[in-house]
Amino acid sequence: MKRPILAANWKMNNGPTAAKSFMDAFLAGYPPRDDRTIIIFPPAVALQVVAVAASRRNDVIVGAQNIHWAQKGAFTGEISAGMARDAGARIALVGHSERRHVFGETDAQSGKKCEAAAREGMAFMLCVGETLDQREAGETESVVLRQLREGLSRTPNLISADFLLAYEPVWAIGTGLTASSGDASAIHTLVRSELCDMIGTRSDEIPILYGGSVNAGNSAALLASPEVDGLLVGGASIESSSWLPIACTPVAYT
Numbered sequence: 248m249k250r251p252i253l254a255a256n257w258k259m260n261n262g263p264t265a266a267k268s269f270m271d272a273f274l275a276g277y278p279p280r281d282d283r284t285i286i287i288f289p290p291a292v293a294l295q296v297v298a299v300a301a302s303r304r305n306d307v308i309v310g311a312q313n314i315h316w317a318q319k320g321a322f323t324g325e326i327s328a329g330m331a332r333d334a335g336a337r338i339a340l341v342g343h344s345e346r347r348h349v350f351g352e353t354d355a356q357s358g359k360k361c362e363a364a365a366r367e368g369m370a371f372m373l374c375v376g377e378t379l380d381q382r383e384a385g386e387t388e389s390v391v392l393r394q395l396r397e398g399l400s401r402t403p404n405l406i407s408a409d410f411l412l413a414y415e416p417v418w419a420i421g422t423g424l425t426a427s428s429g430d431a432s433a434i435h436t437l438v439r440s441e442l443c444d445m446i447g448t449r450s451d452e453i454p455i456l457y458g459g460s461v462n463a464g465n466s467a468a469l470l471a472s473p474e475v476d477g478l479l480v481g482g483a484s485i486e487s488s489s490w491l492p493i494a495c496t497p498v499a500y501t
C-alpha cells in the first residue's frame with residue numbers, strides 16, 4: 248500500500264443503496280492516483296457493492312469493519328474472515344474502540360481476530376488507544392502497549408504478515424477533539440519502537456494511522472507528521488462530499 252493511507256470507517260452508516268451512490272460520486276471525483284491508497288470499510292451488508300464499484304481501481308481497497316475468529320459455525324450475527332473476503336474485503340479492521348468499549352471486545356479476542364485474518368490471507372488493521380480516564384491516570388503508554396502486544400500475540404509469521412496499525416485515542420473519537428500532531432507523533436513513535444522489538448527492521452514497513460475526529464480542516468496538519476502514515480476517518484467519511492477533500496489531502500512527502 249502506498250502511503251499516505253486514507254481509510255474511511257463508515258461504522259453503521261451507508262447500506263447497499265447509499266454505498267452505491269457514495270462510490271459513484273466518490274470515484275467520479277477521485278481519478279486513479281498512484282501516490283496514496285484509499286481503504287473503505289463499509290458495513291458488512293454493503294461490502295460487495297463497494298467491492299464491485301472499486302473493482303477496476305487498484306488504489307481503492309475494501310475492508311470489513313469486524314470479523315469473527317472462527318471459520319464458520321453457530322455465531323449468530325457474525326461474519327468470518329473467509330466470508331468477508333468472499334464478499335470482496337481484502338483487509339479487516341480489528342479492535343476498533345467501539346468494538347472494545349461498546350461491545351466488550353477484549354485484547355484476547357482482538358488477538359484471535361488478527362490471527363483469523365492472517366490465516367485467511369487477509370490483511371488486518373489493529374486499532375489501539377486509551378480512554379480519557381486512562382489518559383488522565385497516566386496509563387496511555389501501558390494501555391497502548393498492552394493492546395499492541397496482545398493484539399499481535401497470536402498472528403502466525405508476524406514478521407511477514409500483512410498488517411497496519413491505527414492509533415485512535417478513545418477520547419478523540421466522534422467528540423470533535425483531536426490529538427495534537429505532537430501527541431499523535433509521540434504515541435506513533437512508541438508503537439513503532441515496540442514493533443521494532445517484535446519484528447526488527449521490518450517494522451519500518453508497517454503503516455501507523457491516526458484516527459479521532461479527523462476532518463478536511465485538520466487532515467493536512469496530521470499527515471505532516473513523518474510518524475503519521477495515514478488517517479482512519481469515521482464521521483467525516485460517511486458522505487462522499489466530506490470524504491473527497493480528505494482523500495485528496497496534500498502531503499509533502501510523496
Ligand code: PGA
Pocket residue numbers: 256415419420421422458459460461479480481482483
Ligand atoms: P471519528 O471516528 O472520525 O468520527 O472520530 C474515527 C473512528 O472511529 O475510526
